Amino acid sequence: MNLHQLRFVREAVRQNFNLTEAAKALYTSQPGVSKAIIELEEELGVDIFTRHGKRIRGLTEPGRAVLKSVELIMQEIDGLKRIGKEFAAQDTGSFTIATTHTQARYTLPKVVQAFTQKYPKVRLSLLQGNPRQVADMVLRDQADLALATEAIADMDGLISIPCYQWEHVLVVPPEHALLRSQTITLEEIAAYPLITYDAAFAGRARIDHAFSLRGLSPDVLLEAIDADVIKTYVELGLGVGLIAGMAFDAERDRNLRAIEVGHLFGTNVSRVALKQGAYLRSYVYTFIELLAPTLNRKLIERLMSGEKDVYEL
Structure with missing residues (x-):
């Protein structure tokens, strides 16, 4: 053999x-x-x-x-x-991150910037896909790490580490009637055409579940993987949009207003997924620490060894 x-x-x-x-x-x-x-x-x-x-x-x-x-x-x-x-080279090599569009567009830029300043000799690559696809990339050794919200929490062969929490916001044009609602309800949202994420992305399962529990069937006019696409069509007046809170910036999105709706759709957790038993180079630990400052190498190593109860957000 x-x-x-x-x-x-x-x-x-x-x-x-x-x-x-x-x-x-x-x-x-x-x-x-x-x-x-x-x-x-x-x-x-x-x-x-x-x-x-x-x-x-x-x-x-x-x-x-x-x-x-x-x-x-x-x-x-x-x-x-x-x-x-x-051991031959502590600060050089390649590092591939598999992630969804929302994470790549809104969460990672500052983290990647800080990482590349610290490790300028490391070749960093980003691969994009839906949560299932990015998890498979790690399992198949095409990526060192996956970052997503859905689908990677309990996959066989992966260690999934919670990094940060976020909630959805409703985006509407200025002067929209929903801005006058003191505590917005699912019924009020369902009265308008809805523009939101594709079924596999950014907490869409929570959105569908919340409406279903109330016996509501919103008119989903458009589904997209990209919050910028959703915001564009909301600006055109085609409906109201549900996006990840991280995707809204009041300065950048001046033609829109955001309404917090975490009380309706709950809190989402973005996670890092690593292959079970994988050997992590030192700069991978650093990247995770930049992404989630509450984590450190010692804690990550304990999680990788199977101690699931040593860390919660």
Whole structure:
């Protein structure tokens, strides 16, 4: 048994059981990959993959157990490599963050600015997607860290750390009738066409749940992943908008007014997600501390080790 065989098994699964694509990804030949997998199966005494002719089609039951062990072994190997690199160079390397548009646009700019000033030699990359996609990017080692509100709290294979809380605001044009309401209600909001986030983004599930509990079905005129798009259409007078509070700036959004509606839709928690068992370079800890000053390296390490009850917002 050797590491090449384990890499080939992992990559075959990642490439949807296409050995040609797995060979390309690993810069080797397809026959070599196939032979190495067969030799590993013979050594283990079980079939890892189901086959149709010469093509592999999926994982057998023992194959799923083998893959789980392979993932753990390869993760440890990757961790050993990162340890070596970190001790060789504490302030250089690459760092990839996967996040949603709202976080990238409104939360991260100041954090990224402070980080790049502290670590100018680190190559920082931002990948965007919906919460499920950014979580998968971390699980597949395409990103070091994910930042989102939904979907990453209880995903297998991830350690999810709460960073900060936020609430929704209702945005309306100046002089809108809702600005005269002393305590705005769901019924008042539902009387107008609603412009808000796509179902996968920025606490939309809380919005839908709140209306549903009251038996209300608001007229959702437009859904978007971008608060700037929502605000643009509100400015045109097409409806009222529900956005994350962090996305409204009174100075920048002079043609709009914001109404706090946290009492209607509750508090949302944005979280950082890290791969379980991952080795974190020192500047990853620094980035998390810049994002959530209540966290520190010692506390993050305890959370990564599985001590879930040592930290709450």
